[in-house]
Amino acid sequence: MFLSEEQFAKAVDRCILKDLLNNIVKMEEQADLASDTSRTSDLSVESNDSTAPNKVSQKKTLKTTNAYFYWVTREQGSFDWFKGIMNEVAELDQRGVIEMNNYLTSVYEEGDARSALITMVQALNHAKNGVDIVSGTRVRTHFARPKWNNVLSKLSSKHCKARIGVFYCGPPVLAKELRKLCHELNQKGSTKFEFHKEHF
Numbered sequence: 008m009f010l011s012e013e014q015f016a017k018a019v020d021r022c023i024l025k026d027l028l029n030n031i032v033k034m035e036e037q038a039d040l041a042s043d044t045s046r047t048s049d050l051s052v053e054s055n056d057s058t059a060p061n062k063v064s065q066k067k068t069l070k071t072t073n074a075y076f077y078w079v080t081r082e083q084g085s086f087d088w089f090k091g092i093m094n095e096v097a098e099l100d101q102r103g104v105i106e107m108n109n110y111l112t113s114v115y116e117e118g119d120a121r122s123a124l125i126t127m128v129q130a131l132n133h134a135k136n137g138v139d140i141v142s143g144t145r146v147r148t149h150f151a152r153p154k155w156n157n158v159l160s161k162l163s164s165k166h167c168k169a170r171i172g173v174f175y176c177g178p179p180v181l182a183k184e185l186r187k188l189c190h191e192l193n194q195k196g197s198t199k200f201e202f203h204k205e206h207f
Contacts, residue, residue: 027074028096031104053115072104075162077153079110086111086142093144109148111141116151126150155188163198165177171198176205 018082069198072131086093086109096105115122132140141148156178173189182204182206189200 016193027071028100031074032102035102071168074105075158076105076107077110077158078108079112079153080206081112083111083113083141086144086148090142090144093142093146097145107144107146108153109139109142110146110153111148111150112152114150119151122150128207155185159188159192159200163192163196163200166198168197169199170201172201172203174203174205 078086078093080086093107093109096107114125117126129140129148132138137148139143139145159173173185175185186202186204189202193199
């Protein structure tokens, strides 16, 4: 069976996002269960005067707590084949562990007078209906390219002393920029970025 590049990327992204979401939720549920078991053990220790609390075996699990997904495209039509996945993940993600961001680079950035009208209409429609007029999903579309320094700096501040994986699939020019930015931010703070270039 042969898949087009879009079909393959869609299948991979769907699996990655859904697996990531499922693993994070599973990890949180296991932590809650372990916490409940610990409280139960503590209560039974006090009431039974036992000195050996119950031991719960825990295997090593994925330690990811959040994911930040950035879909950057020049053409609005590119959102169409990814629309179902974005809506599905947004619906499944009841705990808000995956933050999805769409960027349409063929429109002037927000704040620019040339994109003010579409930005205003989009914001009103999203607030009223919960659907983005550009992507047709629950995920709001931003205009122009992401300011990667701001994005990664914000993550660094939000997740101090964390290890953050940056996974990138796209043109080599941006890969070089992101790799360099990760290296620079690693020199400045306690948060460590690990850059990974994906090849499909």
